[in-house]
Amino acid sequence: MKEKDRIRHILNTLKKTYGNTGTALHYDSPFQLLIATLMAAQSTDKRVNIVNQKFFGDHPTAADVARLSVEEIESYIKTVGLYRTKAKNIAATSKILAERYNGDIPETREELVQLPGVGRKTANVVLSIAKNVPAIAVDTHVFRVSNRLGLARADNVLDTEKQLMRNIPREEWSSAHHWLIWHGRNVCKARKPNCAACPVVQWCLFEDKNL
Numbered sequence: 001m002k003e004k005d006r007i008r009h010i011l012n013t014l015k016k017t018y019g020n021t022g023t024a025l026h027y028d029s030p031f032q033l034l035i036a037t038l039m040a041a042q043s044t045d046k047r048v049n050i051v052n053q054k055f056f057g058d059h060p061t062a063a064d065v066a067r068l069s070v071e072e073i074e075s076y077i078k079t080v081g082l083y084r085t086k087a088k089n090i091a092a093t094s095k096i097l098a099e100r101y102n103g104d105i106p107e108t109r110e111e112l113v114q115l116p117g118v119g120r121k122t123a124n125v126v127l128s129i130a131k132n133v134p135a136i137a138v139d140t141h142v143f144r145v146s147n148r149l150g151l152a153r154a155d156n157v158l159d160t161e162k163q164l165m166r167n168i169p170r171e172e173w174s175s176a177h178h179w180l181i182w183h184g185r186n187v188c189k190a191r192k193p194n195c196a197a198c199p200v201v202q203w204c205l206f207e208d209k210n211l
Contacts, residue, residue, distance in 0.1 A: 010200045014179040021182045030105045030130035031062045042081035062103040065094035089117025128174035136173045141184030150205035
């Protein structure tokens with residue numbers, strides 16, 4: 001089978017399986033999505049959603065959060081991993097967004113990654129969801145699953161992203177990001193992939209199949 005046909009089979013099957021999925025993070029605005037994504041590093045989406053129900057309930061906008069001290073933000077997010085560093089970044093980012101962007105978020109990756117605590121992955125997530133900009137954000141799930149399946153063959157996040165952009169049609173970048181995440185959570189898990197239940201196992205290049 002040609003490589004492009006193998007990849008197309010994988011993408012078609014993932015689309016059929018996870019086509020209606022999106023981010024698991026809860027948010028009501030691009031600002032909230034950015035902050036939630038920033039908080040999700042080294043934590044679970046479930047935990048972030050629990051924390052932000054109260055945090056965003058009390059302080060829904062960038063201007064609201066910008067008025068808080070770092071210590072006040074810490075009191076809300078202390079059950080999230082690396083909460084002290086995140087609180088500092090949330091405070092600084094919120095002030096920038098309130099003062100320069102009227103509480104919204106920038107339109108480009110170049111501007112987003114200038115915000116405290118915002119890296120390329122976070123920027124790609126927010127752009128694809130909030131601004132409908134085609135992007136592939138490579139988190140731990142996307143990195144693991146795409147390299148196991150052979151959608152990419154790279155040993156670092158940036159090369160994985162570049163290869164996925166070449167191998168996946170641009171119009172599917174943002175959707176494929178979610179398909180790979182949910183496949184990683186539900187089937188292709190880090191420690192013990194459930195290959196016997198995998199809908200794309202016949203096209204997978206992972207050598208240590210758990211069958």
